[in-house]
């Protein structure tokens with residue numbers, strides 16, 4: 179396949195694109211569950227985690243649409259699983275939420291081949307920029323714990339950019355920092371709604387790295403769709 183584009187800048191999402199959020203969140207949540215003895219309210223850890231995870235996804239969607247605040251999200255995602263078990267203890271919800279947030283960024287699991295890809299892109303001299311909707315204090319600690327912060331020339335977080343993906347404002351901010359034109363950049367991410375729609379909104383090409391690769395459906399609108407980060411090395 180001919181290389182039709184000459185990309186100069188690579189934009190990357192962090193959670194579940196480079197840093198294995200899924201694995202790390204589960205590990206941090208299990209620590210909290212054991213530490214705080216939540217077994218007294220739930221049948222087992224999986225029951226708690228399933229209720230939490232489903233509600234958490236809904237809440238992040240609402241936060242992405244600007245319908246709820248960060249404070250509401252942080253509180254409600256822990257209050258919800260407790261209240262499902264008949265426990266309406268706001269102080270406990272706040273306490274376990276803090277335990278989780280303090281512990282999560284110390285976890286270090288990365289997506290398969292993430293380091294290999296970051297080394298490759300660095301060797302090829304692409305300036306790398308993280309674009310993430312995550313909370314500032316949490317995202318920096320994740321990158322430091324897992325030893326990847328030095329790979330990135332710029333770290334663009336929604337709280338600092340004043341907009342959340344897929345708003346084109348956050349991508350325009352990243353382009354400005356790099357003094358890049360849209361056709362010189364490519365965005366790699368696992369979230370279609372945030373990363374790929376965002377890239378489309380600002381007119382940059384995209385690499386969609388879905389958590390669950392759709393086997394039997396048409397390829398969604400994106401420039402490339404990959405099963406493994408290693409495939410990026412054939413694009414760039």
Ligand SMILES: [Mg+2]
Nearest residue numbers: 191193194368
């Ligand atoms: Mg992500």
